[in-house]
Amino acid sequence: MIDIFLLMFLVIFSIYSIHTEDLLSSVIVLSAFSFVMTIVWTRLNAVDVAFTEAAVGAGVSTIIFLSALSRTKRGEEKRVTKKINIYNLFAALIVIFTGSVLVYGTIDMPAFGDIEAPAYNVLAPRFIIGSMAELGIKNFVTSILASYRGYDTLGETTVIFTAGVSVVALLRRKGGT
Amino acid sequence: MLDLILSKYNYWISILLMMIGLYGMIAKNNLIKKIIGMNIFQVSVFLFYISMGKVRDGTAPIHWDRALIYDNPIPHVLILTAIVVSISTTAVALALIIRIYKNFQSIEEDQILKVLAREENKTDS
Numbered sequence: 001m002i003d004i005f006l007l008m009f010l011v012i013f014s015i016y017s018i019h020t021e022d023l024l025s026s027v028i029v030l031s032a033f034s035f036v037m038t039i040v041w042t043r044l045n046a047v048d049v050a051f052t053e054a055a056v057g058a059g060v061s062t063i064i065f066l067s068a069l070s071r072t073k074r075g076e077e078k079r080v081t082k083k084i085n086i087y088n089l090f091a092a093l094i095v096i097f098t099g100s101v102l103v104y105g106t107i108d109m110p111a112f113g114d115i116e117a118p119a120y121n122v123l124a125p126r127f128i129i130g131s132m133a134e135l136g137i138k139n140f141v142t143s144i145l146a147s148y149r150g151y152d153t154l155g156e157t158t159v160i161f162t163a164g165v166s167v168v169a170l171l172r173r174k175g176g177t
Numbered sequence: 178m179l180d181l182i183l184s185k186y187n188y189w190i191s192i193l194l195m196m197i198g199l200y201g202m203i204a205k206n207n208l209i210k211k212i213i214g215m216n217i218f219q220v221s222v223f224l225f226y227i228s229m230g231k232v233r234d235g236t237a238p239i240h241w242d243r244a245l246i247y248d249n250p251i252p253h254v255l256i257l258t259a260i261v262v263s264i265s266t267t268a269v270a271l272a273l274i275i276r277i278y279k280n281f282q283s284i285e286e287d288q289i290l291k292v293l294a295r296e297e298n299k300t301d302s
Contacts (some may be wrong), residue, residue, distance in 0.1 A: 007190040014194055014217045018201040023209055030213055037220055045237040045248045052260050061264055063214065068209065068271035072278040086195075091204035099196040103189060112186030113233035115246070120232060123250045128238070130291050139239040140250040141257070149254060156258045163265035170272040 003043055009036050024074050034058040048141045108173040187228040194221035208274045208284045213268060219263040226252040226259075 013033040018024045041050040050102035075144055110117035137143040145153055193202045194217055201214025230252035238250035274284060 007187070011190065011197070012195055014260070018205065018210065019221040021206070024198075025209070026213055026291070030216060031284070033217070034220070036262055040224070041227060044227050045235060046256070047219050047237050047239075047254045049223070049227060049253050049256050052257055056264050058262055059273070060210050061267055064264075064268050064271055069276055071210070071275045074256065082257070088186070088204045088226070088285045089198060094203065095196045095200045098199060099192055102195070104286050106185050106188045106192070107181075108200055109185070109188065112187050112228060113231050113235075114184075115232050117229070117232075119229055119252070124251055125249060127253055128248050131285045132240055136287050140238040140247065141253045144250055144254045145257060152258055153252075156261050159265050163269050170269075170276050 003040070006036055006040050006043065010040070022075060023069055024066075027062060027069065030065070031062040032059050034061070048139075187231075188225060189225040191228065194218075194224065202273045204301050207285050208277065208286060209271075212270050212274070215270070216263070216267060219259070223256045223259060 010033060013029050013036065017029040017033060020026050020029070026102045034053060038050045038058065041047075041053060049138045110119075127148060128140055130148075131140045131143040132138055135147055137147075197220060198214045198216070198218030201217065202211050205211055205214060230249035232246060232248050235246045235248040237245045238247045238253065277289065278284050281292055283289055283292075
């Protein structure tokens, strides 16, 4: 039951965050959204993801958004056009179409928490058994992240490096260091 | 019908979040609002993946003597990577927005397009 309430909170926060015209409150609500997401992930037993979300989603990303806001403008411009314009209607149509196609796709999916799901039965037992036997690491997520899929993590590090370099290149002042 | 709802509501809520984020990306005129929409979109995809990794009565994927069954650790690993990638894209996008604001004094898409069209007309004539 509590899960449904948390998920409802997520929906309300995201709608408010998109809808409000004050960008600062939008960013703060996005941070609260990330925090509720952390609780959802703890409820789903994804503790490592919850850690990362609390640090990165609720912490670092809010700071980045706030620093970007401090260099630009706080308010969203009031729309002077009429309330329902054709562009927004078209966007809503596209979004509803995409959503209904995805919902149609989930009807065939294995149920939530189904142990017969293909995602659980091919690779996961191999990693769960191998983690203790081959590596001696108690946390399976760590052993997959650092050992079985180590190249993936190397690629992730490359992505962070590239992003950092491009942010520095974009925000560098001319003639400065 | 109730069975279907109970077994799929996690997926459907993540799809609903995805729709909200996608609407923000398409319909909003403010560039920072678009990035907020993108963030919500990304988080909805993460929720979808983690929901797929959940197993009924499973414990957290950490070795425990009394554990009968563990949750699937692979989606957790993929999403750990994806969270870091999502923060990278957000940072680069916001840096681009700051540059755009320096050049155009605006973060509203239609105003920027207007300025761009005016400049194009100038170079044509």
